[in-house]
Amino acid sequence: MFDLKFIRENPEDFDKALARRGEAAMSGKILSLDSDHRALSTEAQAVQARRNEASKLIGRAKAQGDEAGATALMDEVSGLKAKLAELEDQERAIGEKLNMTLMSLPNMIYDDVPEGDSEDDNVEVRRWGAPAKYAFEPKEHFTLGEDLGLMDFERAAKMSGSRFVVLKGALARLERALGQFMLDLHTSEHGYEEVLTPAMVRGEALLGTGQLPKFGDDAFQTTTGHWLIPTSEVTLTNLHSDEILDEADLPIRLTAHSQCFRAEAGSAGRDTRGMIRQHQFEKVELVSVTTADQSDDELERMTGCAEEVLKRLHLPYRVVKLCSGDIGFGARRTYDIEVWLPGQDRFREISSCSVMGDFQARRMKMRCRPKSEKQTRFVHTLNGSGLAVGRTLIAVMENNQQADGTIRVPQALRPYMGGIEMIGA
Missing domain, CATH: 3.30.930.10 (Bira Bifunctional Protein; Domain 2)
Incomplete structure (x- = not known):
């Protein structure tokens, strides 16, 4: 398993380390999955924040007698709930794919390990x-x-x-x-x-x-x-x-x-x-x-x-x-x-x-x-x-x-x- 921060900051060094093992370059695939995973996480957090905010506004609208506004907010919250579940499923799937990709790669060997095939x-x-x-x-x-x-x-x-x-x-x-x-x-x-x-x-x-x-x-x-x-x-x-x-x-x-x-x-x-x-x-x-x-x-x-x-x-x-x-x-x-x-x-x-x-x-x-x-x-x-x-x-x-x-x-x-x-x- 690897430090994603290291791969983000040193993609070429990571690929060179894999090459010493006879493995293909993987930083591009890993960083693409990582970017998608982080983007989905950020979007899910934004949706959750808006859902929380809208939920609070429902009570305020009802207190002010704004039934139409309350209904609209409840519809929005319902849609946000479905959207959040969809985003979380996508985030989980991408996260699992990223994790399995990292799990399948061999460790980075030290510089003093001799080069060789067998x-x-x-x-x-x-x-x-x-x-x-x-x-x-x-x-x-x-x-x-x-x-x-x-x-x-x-x-x-x-x-x-x-x-x-x-x-x-x-x-x-x-x-x-x-x-x-x-x-x-x-x-x-x-x-x-x-x-x-x-x-x-x-x-x-x-x-x-x-x-x-x-x-x-x-x-x-x-x-x-x-x-x-x-x-x-x-x-x-x-x-x-x-x-x-x-x-x-x-x-x-x-x-x-x-x-x-x-x-x-x-x-x-x-x-x-x-x-x-x-x-x-x-x-x-x-x-x-x-x-x-x-x-x-x-x-x-x-x-x-x-x-x-x-x-x-x-x-x-x-x-x-x-x-x-x-x-x-x-x-x-x-x-x-x-x-x-x-x-x-x-x-x-x-x-x-x-x-x-x-x-x-x-x-x-x-x-x-x-x-x-x-x-x-x-x-x-x-x-x-x-x-x-x-x-x-x-x-x-x-x-x-x-x-x-x-x-x-x-x-x-x-x-x-x-x-x-x-x-x-």
Whole structure:
């Protein structure tokens, strides 16, 4: 969502920002709708003012015995009432069209976001750890899991269709351990507050974070009109929707471990085997609510918190800054963290950390009030995976596999695994 005042004063800059996203110029359409909306509002106010004035004159005319004048005024009031209803309907329709136009446009990205068309143009920022060398051909996670009898895609498909999995025994426990480990790290060392949120929300919540209206096809909707959350970014960010926060309480840092649901509408034929791209998966989410001055530093901090999970698990990774053609709809700047998967012999995304500016805050009317000031300001919001639990499970399995197909449990997870050091031994 955008500040109309900014678009009115900077139409060329707005169109240039959209062009960096590969979007067509929209300032002309937006300003035309805005002008029509304001004109209708002004006319409706004038009609209402005349209606109020005429209503008062009716009593005065009757008091003076001017029945003809009173009748004429009553006819005028009746006509003004109908005219006002017509204007209000037109104003509402134009306002909705303007709002939906603004809602459908992606956020303006920061100047330092690299130019590019796809993930091939993302810029590597740093690396940590070195991929291990194996005396055998590393297997992918689904082969390891199926050979151990602890990962079952066939029975999951029998119940639910493709892009689902059943985990059993030590692998089920390992996934649970990863979620607990991440939450403990973020709450005890990184200052995030743990929150347990609903898995279903109303459409307004998805509108607020930017999944609707543009990405409705990638989400699941129930027969009651609720939506299954694609990420707990939706619920954590909406906790303070339509609120005015005390600036002294910022930043607010929240984390949640949740089930996430995605239709993966645009991923036909991609990652069809294994757990990389599932309809249902677990994720530990990080969300921050800050002032505008804090948000850039908060993005660096949040990315570091997500990286720390991989460091504790001794998983090699790299951080890349997303280019203009790959960055998400609501983000102004994004860092992807990509973990090394020896079975695929490549890095794969395991976290995205993004600063959204006031894009979401405007949608959900979330403001803060600086100390000793009457004027409120929109907050900035940030979100990141800290981490995607299923993909971390994949990384742990592939990076800790042994020649005999067993999997070594990282030291940091052993307290959560009852001391188990090796899966499958």
